[in-house]
Amino acid sequence: ICADVDLASRYIPAAPILLPDGPWKQIPGGVTAAQGFKAAGIYGGLRAKGEKPDLALVACDVDAIAAGTFTTNIVAAAPVIYCRRLLENSTMARAVLINAGQANAATGDAGYQDTIDCANALAEHLNLRSDRVLIESTGVIGQRIKKEALLRALPKLVDSLSSTVEGADSAAIAITTTDLVSKSIAIETEVGGTTIRVGGMAKGSGMIHPNMA
């Protein structure tokens, strides 16, 4: 039930480029533009409707310095609580697993255990320490992740990891929910005489008034 990575871009178009002007050059690639990063997005059977990709993975070849900002909503989702705890105790991460379909928010202890199980399973597939895996979820509030579907899809997701533009694009599409466009940007510039790249992807369309810390 996993769609091919190269089919992902057929689902929704990319957002128009809204990059501020500056001493940088926009380049293709999103989260995979920077050296050392791979990404993938596949359909893992989590969405209630359709077969748009719903499972994304961003992985780094080395331990990366990690930072996170998270909602200050007291009713924080299980993956938010999980990541906050992880980043309080570690400055490094190697992978970010993201699902669309279920937000795993307001799901109590069972939802938190689902997050741990997903992180542990991915760490095993990538041969990493489990505290190197971070999790993000989006979708319907009050629903736990379709964990069995997610775990079944992990081998395919890991096999699909790619440092290409297509890898970044498929991941950007897989994290969308009610979004009409996918959001992915990368830039290149020189810092101290060395070329560096910064890239990213995001999702969001409704329930948007972030207040992260």
Next chain:
Amino acid sequence: TMLGVITTDALVASNIWREMVRISVNRSFNQITVDGDTSTNDSVIALASGISGSNKISSFDNYEAHQLQACLDAVMQGLAKSIAWDGEGATCLIEVHVTGAKNETDAAKIARSVASSSLAKAAVYGRDPNWGRIACAAGYAGVDFDLNELQILLGDIPLMSKGQPLPFDRVAASDYLRQAGQTHGTVEIHISIGNGQGSSKGWGCDLSYDYVKINAEYTT
């Protein structure tokens, strides 16, 4: 919900990277709004692989740190604006630029207050150059400023100066809003509140009938 993943191959110390991410998030994702609802899941995770071969950035007190911060700001603002542009039911992006504040924080509060105003957003959807609703939202932002210094422009059309409403071409102002809506473009609102050095931007979108339709059908 908004989610983000940011990557770079720059080499940067952990404490500096975390502070840079905090600053950029405050200048980007924390300055957008679509509907005023703060999600349970909002997250931005930023990873720095360090394998570009660049010198390690270990302090804010150097040019390289400012360059990387500017790049991070740009990528996050680009993504944040895309989210506001894609707001549920939206026909246009609203960019609010505030200048003349005492500091960046005050300017940011006013920008987001205006971008968040349901009445200002509905006016934009109605193609109504309603300077009163913009001024109102600036006034309740929680920032002290002199009303007699308030200036408002819609695009390049002055609507208010020194706290006084100005005569303006209502048809042209309405056409500016209509054009943005028809092309899913950007409506720019410029607000000045004084002579301070603080400036900031906030982003939102107009409020249409479709927003209610989408969320009446998307269950929790």
